[in-house]
Amino acid sequence: MPLQQLRESDGPIETQLSGCGEWIEYDKLRLGSAYVDKYIKGIISVKYPSHELGTGEKVLKMALEESTSQPSTSSQASINTFIFGKLVGDCDSILKQGDTVVLTNFQVCKSPSASKDGRHAFQLELSDETGATVFVCSKTGQESAAIIRKSKVGMQDYTYVPLNMLKGGVTVNVYGVVKFFKPPYRSKGTDYCTTVTIVDPSEGKLHCVIFNGNADLLPKIYKIGDVVRFHRVKIQEFNQELQAISAPGFSALTFDGALEAPIQPRASSRTYHFTSTDQRKVEELRRWANANISVFKSATKLSEVKPAGYFDLTCQLVAKAVVDRSAVLLKVWDGTKCPHPLKQVPVDRSALEGDLGEIRGLSQLTVDVLVYDNHTGVANSLKLGTYLRIHNIHAKLVTASTEKQNESLDRGPEMEFHLHGGTSYGRGIMVLPTDCRDVQQLKQSLESALPSNQDSMEDLALMEILNSSSGPSAAQEISPDCMERCHQESATVLTAHQHISATSLKEVLDQTAPCKYRIRAKLVNYEPKALYQSVKLYCPKCRTMQEIPDDDDIDALLQDVCSADAATGSQPHDAEWYETTIWEQGGQRRRQIIVRFVKTNRLQRTPERSTILVESVSLNELYRFSEQFGSVIPTTSRTDRLILNDLSIPFLIQDGKWHYGCRQCSDPQPVSALQSLTREDSWEPSAIAKVLGIQWLHYVFVMKFTLDDGTGPLDAFLWDEAERFFGISAAEVVISEVLQEKLTRIMNTLCPPRINPEGFPWLECCLKSYYVGEGLEQKTCYQVFDTTFAGFEDI
Template sequence: MPLQQLRDADGPVETQMSGCGEWIEYDKLQLESAPINKYIKGTILMKYPPHELGTGEKVLKIVLEESTTQPSTSNQASINTFIFGKLVDDCESILKQGDTVVLTNFQASKSPSASKDGRHAFQLELSDEEGATVFVCCKTGPESAAIIRKTKVVMQDYTYAPLNTIKDGVTVNVYGVVKFFKQPYRSKGTDYCMTVTIVDPTGAKLHCVIFNGNADHLPKIYRTGDVVRFHRVKIQEFNSELQAISAPGFSVLTFDGALGVPATPRASSKSYHFTATDLQMVEDLRRWANANTSTFKTTVTLADVKAAEYFDLTCQLVAKGVVDRSAVMLKVWDGTKCPHTLKDVPVDRSALEGDASEITRLGPLTVDVLTYDNHTATAKSLKPGTYLRICNLHAKLAVGSSETRSGCPGAAPKMEFHLHGGTTYGRGIMPLPTDCEDVRQLKRSLESALSSDQDSMEDLTLLDVLNSSSGPSASEEISAGCVERCQQESRTVLTAHQHISPKSLGEVLHQTAPRKHRIRAKLVNYEPRALHQSVKLYCPHCRSLQEVPGDDDLDTWLLDAGRAGAGAGSCSEPHDAGWYETTVWEQGDQRRRQITVRFVKTNRLRRTPERSTILVEGVSLNELYQFSETFGNIIPTATRPDDLVLNDLSIPFLIQDGSWHYGCRRCSDPRPVSVLQSLTQDDTWESSAIAKALGIQQLSYVFVMKFTLDDGSGSLDAFLWDEAEKFFGISAADVMISEVLQEKLTRIMNTLCPPKTSPEDYPWLECCLKSYYVGEGLDQKTCYQVFDSTVAGLEDI
């Protein structure tokens, strides 16, 4: 019964309610969905008119003040409350300012307006769909004593928007099939975050970002192909694409995407509506998804795994053991036998958590999975026997293994399994419930393996016990801190040359150049520390580097150019050529400067300022900035007796869409500005076309940084420059004009070399270095350069 009216004559509200559980104070609220056996009480301080969401649903907002009859230690005694769905129609006419209400089956979420309205940091959300109930005790007189009013719960069909019809700024309900998802991870704030990409038969896709303070209340998605139902997601544009975020009243149901299995919802709350229409939509999406299997990942077993493959593994945990503070080993099996020779992780049997007899019995069918960094907390919390899905697991051949290094060059490389750090590509560990379809299939595989191969398993186990000692042999003994780790779990990723065996920096320093190396080290320092100084100007013709001019220098050069133009007899009267129109005005400063602006004519009848080209003369730096905010192409010029020319190339020859373009003074052969008349015919004003016409060798923006790398065996300086944009995933030219990218570059460097952190806690970087000589004779020295490497998880930084 979503709404119940109570009579104040019948005593306190609590005595008239049955089975509502424990009263919870405002300051004891937690971010959870539909707290079981708890209720909240308050007086209606404010009531707002209802309004409609983009879904057609109504929402009613009220502000509750904590009941004065109950003691409260909260400093925020009022809380925003939102009522959704059918319950709005009932509450709209009944609830009045001053009424006392009791709420059950509510959801608490963060209030986005708390900093503005000064109310509680959380807000309450109620919907009949989620089983919410509102008890109201109205202030009535004897003549209008209310009776208990019980409202019949009406199962209603909601309206769902096809993904190809959604628009920016609306709140909608959607159904879809999961194409990609990341398991819940801690956001930069206090919430957990989950990203999901869904598709539907319209061919459209939607990227969804869901936040919640409790990871258990995020969508329970187990694999791509699952069907999801999102209620009340807000659509907004981000990076030129539509994105959905959870809005007030958000709820989700998830269904197994397999055909023929029961459509049992995995819900974010204990109450929900699921009608026959919903069931039909789920079945239709299942059939569509399974007919388009190429869209989704296929299941890979240990028997099918290939070297260098990334795959999702559904398995059971047999045992686990801590390797070091950043790595945990999981011993798992899926009922099939990996055909490759496997590399065992050197963990002492006494350090393994798991049944010793099971470890021995299942030994031939198990593999060791090394989990790193942010996955270790989950790995440590797992109990042997748990069913898991390990997403984006890396099968890797252990090139340069201990057998090869110890004098057996003909030995076949062994396969090892790594779950690298980060959440890229949905990487993570997901415990699975025993009643899900994937676990049921896994159990059948495990039972089949035990029954059909029991004899051979016992023989193999006996041989394994007879031929092994209590610990690793001398040739295999490796300290826990030196377990080989490949590049993907580090903060950087190799983009090529994964076949090269890793070397210590001590070994690299003793090898002659030129040579390519693969190393694993920590970034203990970098220069320049002022990151804006890392952007330089580079000439691809003469291969020279120069600093980007600063504002003070540019302002001085521009004013000097203006004075030189005046001394050369620039005309104070407007002079028009056939391809431009001239305007001159006087600045009222002490120098009585004249600014000349020439508007270039085009073949277009109408042209907006942002697509116009102007030639400017006599401007200051501030005026140049102002012009660049309005006009698309700005070319600073100077007047000479015989022609219009460019300034000294210390000044940019072109400002286009906010980017300042410079020319190389050594390699350029500037021509008169009149040559630009040829561009007006085709109306072609690309920077490369303008530079070519003016005889300018255009300079490029590049990053130039020096990294100091250390791995304990040695330290060296390595330059990062010609592949720096690939390394950072950012354009140097864009960094010059985008504050957002400047902040991202700062975050990246703080991730690689954390400030105010002990070097012992710095992250490991895995990258390629190439050595080369510079200088000649006695002055010759070896230098190093970073290449074929990139920062891992750039989308998460």
């Protein structure tokens, strides 16, 4: 029974726990381990009221103090414990504070509240679904009869929420079909992580992020199209989209999505409930997925590989070798022969693990896969003969080096296979169990390939390298002259939509706007090449863009203003809110510069904190004033009042930044309107623009990127999110040589000058398409969004 009574009259607790395994202490618990042959013991120090999850399922929380003869003040001596499902109904009315309990078939997970409540870093989770049992030894023993009358808990049907009915902040159970996933990988912390996107007949979609300290306890998803059942996922909003994370008590079942496959669950725990209702649900999802959605990617065999493509390969490992600190070579085969000339990776014989006879016999069928960066740890741990699914292999055509070009004229470009670093596009290596349906099919392919190929010895090129005692070392053979190093981490980072599958640029160009995409391409060109020209002035009201006025134009306008001021012969004067000073300007044409100092509430008025109104100045004088004073406002006199100049002249220069107004959207007011700001002493550009009736123009980057992924080029604009992309303010880059140099280095990284575009880095970007113009003049444009440059720390 899931809940059982222990009586003191029957002797020590340990003698009543026959068949429950060994006792484990709290400090010996390990994250993610399955404790089916051990039990844990404790005294209930705190019991919380039970409550219902979003699924209608109940949960009971309690804190257990370790039951030992020696008192302890360590936080390891108290651990949070959660009981789920129908077991809550049994335990809630029976368990009391002070009772001693023994728990079996529990799971250990990370406690998110450890830093707050000071208890153990882990928490215990129990459910009737996982076959957990709770033994209780009450202080009074009065509940004995009630417990004994409890019948054995039967299987129950859980409530599942359609994906289009999900809401944030609740914990639910869901079914779905896998549309995208990443094999388990090490997160930035101590846990392993997998991400899964699922869909269902409700046309809903859900991105799930699952963590566990033990990779074996994550959902066992082998391919797109698998059916999954997730119990207890918490729905939350992330980047304006719903996302699921594993909640306490999380469990998962996975099923092959093929119609003809047996319905055999792959479970994340050793025990689970699977009813006839569940079986009907899996069958229903299989039929729907195969009939209505294109989530199934047909398996790619080596005989079907296309140049420059990316594919998933189900294969067997024949041999492996460590190439260098960040690359491992895997020799694999799937029973078919690649039709393209293959580039063999030369390695030292002593570095190669594998049976040389088998390598020789399969030389016509094996291919070399170079595994890089974060995948090398998994590759190093693989056992020979293991069945694998390698996700997102890059089939790349390479040109022979100069000294070998004559030899390869007849063969054409060679193909090499790379598993690049990172986890984009589900990239990774997964070990498949031998009872997996895909492995059974692979075995048939391997067996049928052996009779005609096992004695094939024609091509000994690889073995000549392997058996050469005088061959070069591994370090020498992986030189740039021999093999291109293929780190493929993207030079950009997506700030959202990471779970969306990539679309080729050809497909993007073929689809109608508006739409959003995730693409992977190289930046083969950009405009303008003179980067200072990429900064424009933008009016958010009329949505027009204009060039920043150049110095010659501003100087000519200021000279016109000076001439007009001299013609009017206006007299300088003081006002309630400013003091006027006249500066004589020498030279052949003597003239007066009128400077008005705005009065403030500050006790000490320093130049760098002063606001001045200047009249009858040249461009050079305006530059000098802006270097000495905090805020400079160019003005002119008309009869008895001050007004602003033509808006092609900045209405404000503050902290070295020149601020302009939109000539179309502004309604300039007399400069006397600034008097209202002296009461609050607020001189922000936005406040000054508002009282002067100026529609403030914003500095923005505007660039055109030419992107190419091999399927065709596409022009996309980068502008309203460009500051986020570069990590640089457009207004700051105009006045900072340091930021100008940084912008140049970023663009040289993304689109390196003077090298072959083949060596350009890859960019992962989000694109959105939209229409511009009307009627027959309408055309489709593209824009980069939700993307940033990845190498800020290196720039």
